[in-house]
Amino acid sequence: MTALTALAPRVVPRLAPLWTRLAAVTALGWTVLAASAVALAAGTVAGWAEATLAGLTGLVAFALGAVFTIGRMQLLVTLEPRRRRLEPGRSTRVDVVVRNAAARAMLPLTLEVGTGAQAHTFRVPRLAAGGDPHVRDFPVDALRRGVIPVGPAGSVRGDPLGMWQRRVTWTGVTEIFVHPRTVRLAALGQGLLRDLEGRTTNDMSTSDLAFHTLREYVPGDDRRYIHWRSSAKTGSAGPVEQFMVRQFRDTRRTHLMVIVDGDPRSYPDPDDFETAVSVGASVAARAVEDGVDTTALVGDRWIGKDPGRRQHRGELLDMCARAATSPDAGLPGLTVRGLRVAPGTTSAVLVTGANPAPAALRKVTAQLPPGVRAVTIRVDPLAHARLLSTAALTVLTLARLEDLPMLLLKGEAA
Incomplete structure (x- = not known):
């Protein structure tokens, strides 16, 4: 058990590519593989030439189908909605731009882009290395308020018989917002x-915009708010000089x-x-x-x-x-x-x-x-x-x- 545990970190990374390759086999492919293996085994044991030939043919077709998924692609795919914000009942179009970023030409492939419950399929032709991008577009209808997810965009490569199908995702999800209907209202001051628009309260403040009254100065008051004219009148009326300061109402x-x-x-x-x-x-x-x-x-x-x-x-x-x-x-x-x-x-x-x-x-x-x-x-x-x-x-x-x-x-x- 200890030996297997020590061996796992070295074996598992090597098996990962094989597992990725087997994940590209479709249900039809597994069926053909199993049926071919059974036919080959039965033909060999029973000496049945037709069964042996059928089994070999199925295995060869299965192996040849894997050739269509060999090789790495380097694509740059972008989803560009012409409008990202819509109102119900409106529509827009989404541009799908495909570029070949590899150093060699790219074989034709199928590109799929999902929009909510729908899927749009495009056939992308052969693209030369560093050549002009291939651009396609499709409509998106905003039937009601909500968020419409566009993407991801993924490529599909496989054999003509459908036994192998390799999918690669190239983009994330781009969102198109369908805003609620709104009506134009008058300014909120009406x-x-x-x-x-902001209103005064009954809370008193030593500094604000809404002047309320005058009161006698107390230590700590801001001298900028001394009302000198009233202070002069108050001082002239008695033997002790008394300053008057402005009192304000607090404005929220x-x-x-x-x-x-x-x-x-x-x-x-x-x-x-x-x-x-x-x-x-x-x-x-x-x-x-x-x-x-x-x-x-x-x-x-x-x-x-x-x-x-x-x-x-x-x-x-x-x-x-x-x-x-x-x-x-x-x-x-x-x-x-x-x-x-x-x-x-x-x-x-x-x-x-x-x-x-x-x-x-x-x-x-x-x-x-x-x-x-x-x-x-x-x-x-x-x-x-x-x-x-x-x-x-x-x-x-x-x-x-x-x-x-x-x-x-x-x-x-x-």
Whole structure:
């Protein structure tokens, strides 16, 4: 046993190429090999010339088939989508560029490229060493929101009878993002979201932009904020000179949190979740365009604001393209998670389906800290577009995505 253990590190690497070669044998090849061996053995034992000839013919054909898989290829294959981001209903084309990087000519081969559940097959002709690349293309249709994997691209070499088939993968997977549909919204300083430009609080500060009042100077105050004119008047009114300093209200930097309920039980129809994703993506994309710090939690995916780095609309919509429903991605849990990753949230937009009751929505908004204004949007294809605003809850109900801009603008009068 000890001798075998010591011998294994030297034997196994030498057997690896043989194993790789045998892996190229197809089911047909193994069948032909087994049948030929049986026929040869039976013909030899029984003296049956026909069986012996059939067995020899099968073994020779099997051996000759291996010749078609001998040799190493050096290919450079690239997959180049002409557009990597699409909307549902659009299409693009993917260019497949094949170059021969070997020092000798390459024999013709078959190239396969997978796109999701489909596979595209191309016949690549003989390519000279260092010659011009061979370029082919194929269409990719974006039927609905999601991520379409393109690739990997692999070559297939084998014998004409199909007993040997050697596959080599040359590329990884390239992704094409199918973004959710979005609608153009007015700037977030208008309508129902008019307070998303940053607002003052009742917290006092010694330095900010929102001037509040004057107070007496105390040791430690910044002398830059001494109001000299008022200090001069105060000093002239009494025997002791008293300085007055400016007092400010603390101004919060706006941070919008957009949450799209990912619990499938919230939506009577799976297509309602697609509308909810589009609603959340429209609001979040508008906020990013307006320069508002935004954290978005959409189903089982989320994206936040990296300090010191500008947010981009494309990255946000890429995340929305990957979003899916999950029983663990309900509105209450997402709200807790959102406050954990974005504790500085000042406003929240919650998007859900038709099933959650108003009491459940009030319970969710109660999780938000005091001072954080929440707007809840319900997607209900069977309802009329309407706005309901109370002291405890503001709810928009829409039947289709196109109702969103009108409902948000209605907030001017809310």
